[in-house]
Amino acid sequence: MPAKTVVITGTSSGFGHLAxxxxxxAGWNIVATVRKKADLDVHSGLDNVKTLLLxxxxxxxxxxxxxxxxxxxxxxxxxxxxxxxxQGGPLEASTMDQVHRQFQxxxxxxxxxxxxxxxxxxxxxxxxxxxxxxxxADGGYPYTSVYQASKAAVASLTEGxxxxxxxxxxxxxxxHPGSHETKIFSKVDRAEDVPADYDAGWxxxxxxxxxxxxxxxxxxxxxRMVTDGDRKKVHYYSxxxxxxxxxxxxxxxQDWYFEELSARNRGQASPLWTAVMPTPVAxxxx
Ligand SMILES: NC(=O)c1ccc[n+]([C@@H]2O[C@H](COP(=O)([O-])OP(=O)(O)OC[C@H]3O[C@@H](n4cnc5c(N)ncnc54)[C@H](OP(=O)(O)O)[C@@H]3O)[C@@H](O)[C@H]2O)c1
Numbered sequence: 001m002p003a004k005t006v007v008i009t010g011t012s013s014g015f016g017h018l019a020x021x022x023x024x025x026a027g028w029n030i031v032a033t034v035r036k037k038a039d040l041d042v043h044s045g046l047d048n049v050k051t052l053l054l055x056x057x058x059x060x061x062x063x064x065x066x067x068x069x070x071x072x073x074x075x076x077x078x079x080x081x082x083x084x085x086x087q088g089g090p091l092e093a094s095t096m097d098q099v100h101r102q103f104q105x106x107x108x109x110x111x112x113x114x115x116x117x118x119x120x121x122x123x124x125x126x127x128x129x130x131x132x133x134x135x136x137a138d139g140g141y142p143y144t145s146v147y148q149a150s151k152a153a154v155a156s157l158t159e160g161x162x163x164x165x166x167x168x169x170x171x172x173x174x175x176h177p178g179s180h181e182t183k184i185f186s187k188v189d190r191a192e193d194v195p196a197d198y199d200a201g202w203x204x205x206x207x208x209x210x211x212x213x214x215x216x217x218x219x220x221x222x223x224r225m226v227t228d229g230d231r232k233k234v235h236y237y238s239x240x241x242x243x244x245x246x247x248x249x250x251x252x253x254q255d256w257y258f259e260e261l262s263a264r265n266r267g268q269a270s271p272l273w274t275a276v277m278p279t280p281v282a283x284x285x286x
Contacts, residue, residue, distance in 0.1 A: 002073070002074065002075055003027055003028060003029050003048065003073075004028050004029065004075070004077040004078070005028065005029040005030070005031065005069075005072070005073045005075050005076050005077055005078075006023050006028055006029070006030055006031070006076075006077065006078040006079070006080060006226060007030075007031040007033070007065075007069045007076060007078070007079045007080070007117070008020055008023070008030060008031070008032050008033070008080045008082055009033045009054060009056055009080065009081055009082050009083040009113065010033065010034075010035070010056070010082045010083025010084065011032040011033060011034055011042065011043070011051070011082070012034045012035065012036065012039040012042055013182060013183045014180075014182030014183055014184060014215055015082055015132070015177065015180070015182065015215050015218045015219055015222065016032070016080075016082040016083070017042065018215055018216050018218070018219035019080060019082065019219040019222045019223070020032045020043055020046065020049060021046070021219070022219045022220060022222070022223045023223060023226075024046050024047070024048060024049060026223065026227075027048075028048070029048045029049075029050075029072075029073040029075075030043075030046075030048060030049045030050070031050050031052060031069045031072050031073070031076070032049055032050070032051045032052070033051070033052050033053070033054035033056075033065075033083070034051060034052075034053060034054075035053070035054070035055045035056075035083070036053075037053065039051075040053065048073075050072040050073070052068065052069075052072075054083075056083045056105055056109030056110065056112075056113065057101075057104050057105055057108075057109055058109075059108065059109065059112040062109055062112035062113045062115075062116055063112050063115060063116050064116070065113065065116050065117075066116040066117045066119070066120050069117075070120065076117070076120060076121075076127070077126065077127060077128070077226075078127065078128040078129070078130070078226045079113065079114075079117045079127070079128075079129045079130070080129075080130045080132070080222055080226070081110045081113055081114070081129070081130065081131045081132060081154075082130075082132045082222075083105065083109065083110075084105060084106045084110075084132060084150075084184075085102075085105060085106070085184060085187055085188075085189065086144075086147050086184050086185070086187070086188050086189070087099070087101070087102040087146050087147050087188070087189040087190075087191075088143055088144060088147065088188045088189070088190055088191065089143055089190050089191025089192075089194055089202070090142075090143055090191055090194055090195075090198045090202070091145050091146065091191075092195070093191035093192065093193055093194040093195065093198070094146055094191040095191075095192075098146070098189055098191070099146050101189070102146050102147060102150050102189070103146075103150050103153070106147070106150035106151065106153075106154065107150050107153045107154060107157075110131060110154060110157075111157065114129060114131070114157070114161065114172075117129065118161075118165065118170065121165070121168070121169075121170040122165065122168040122170060125168055125169040125170075126169045126170070127169075127170045127171070128170075128171045128172075128173070128225070128226045129158075129161070129170070129171070129172045129173070130173050130174075130175055130222060130225050130226060131154050131155075131157065131158045131172065131173070131174050131175070132154070132174075132175050132177070133151045133152075133154040133155040133158070133174045133175060133176050134147070134148065134151040134176055134177060135176045135177065135178050135179075135237065135239075135241065135242045135245060136148035136151055137151040137152040137154070137155045137176060138176060138245055138249075139245075139257070139258060139261040140258060140261065140262055140265070141205075141265060142201065142202075142205055142265055143191075143198075143202050143205060154174060155174045155176070155235070158172050158173065158174035158234060159174070159234055162234045166231065171230075171231055172234075173225050173233070173234055173235070173236060174234060174235050174236070175218070175221060175222065175225060175236050175237075175238065176235060176236065176237045176238070176242055176245070177218045177221075177237075177238045177239055177242055178213060178237070178238060178239030178240065178241035178242030178243070178280060179209055179211075179212045179213065179239065179241055179280050180212050180213045180214070180215040180217075180218055180238075180239055180280070180283070181212040181213065181214065181215060181282075181283040182215050185212075204266075204267050205265060205267075207267075208264070208265070208267060211279060211280050211281075211282050212280050212282070212283060213239040213240065213241070213280040213281050213282070213283060214281070214282075214283035214284060215283065217238055217239060218238040218239065220238075221236055221237075221238040224236075239280055240278035240279065240280060240281055241277065241278060241279060241280050243278075244276070244277055244278050248276050248277055251276065252276075260272065260273045260277075261273075264277070
């Protein structure tokens, strides 16, 4: 039997870069995409990895990408829609251009790639699609509203596709990573001309989120999502702050969970929240 093949977008750094290594270690073929020509050699030295250029904002390229990916190894078994970035800051100071670009990359590009691979997976009656959402889609984080709206759209799209494609043997899942130490935080598309009213609150919120987990754990969860054979589970979480969410929500219920999270995000975490919600564990220094 030929080795299985996974397509992973956004592999120049972070989760995508680590996921390429995780699948390569397990003997998979990988079609890895990068956005910039300068990153085309980012996986050099790894066998069975074909690195291709893809800016997911280019919907025509996305829609044609399944055929290109299939031609690399002759089969495709899974797609991980990982590429994304973070537009941050108060909504009133974020331009509509920033909002559109955030949705173009995180939502519309991802939808186009789902559209590209669904016919292939439907016809072969198998295939796993992992769409990368975020824990921010599960609650209210300030200065994050546009990003979390884009990730909530990803989560909701995934639930719909999970229901729509199950009869064809195609499994669609959403990954909600907690806060992890990747380059995403050094590439934030920040709101500009922010009214001074926000300065203190934004700085206080930022100070709550300085410890971030090792992203290798998330690459491991990506591998599990593709290989565990679970056809019922839609939402997966990674990182201690992510993995706790389903059980804390079950414990508190939706409204109480939201109140406790909001208090935490104002720097007023209750003893209950502190007891039940683990914080990220710092990634080892490189
Ligand atoms: N780190 C976290 O705490 C966290 C938490 C929840 C969810 N996430 C999500 O996890 C995913 C991976 O992020 P990461 O944390 O690993 O950050 P990262 O290290 O910045 O990796 C993001 C990857 O996406 C690529 N990308 C961005 N825009 C693109 C576009 N238009 N076309 C193609 N590729 C594009 C980046 O390429 P360039 O190098 O060219 O920019 C990079 O390869 C993202 O969807 C992010 O929203 C991250």
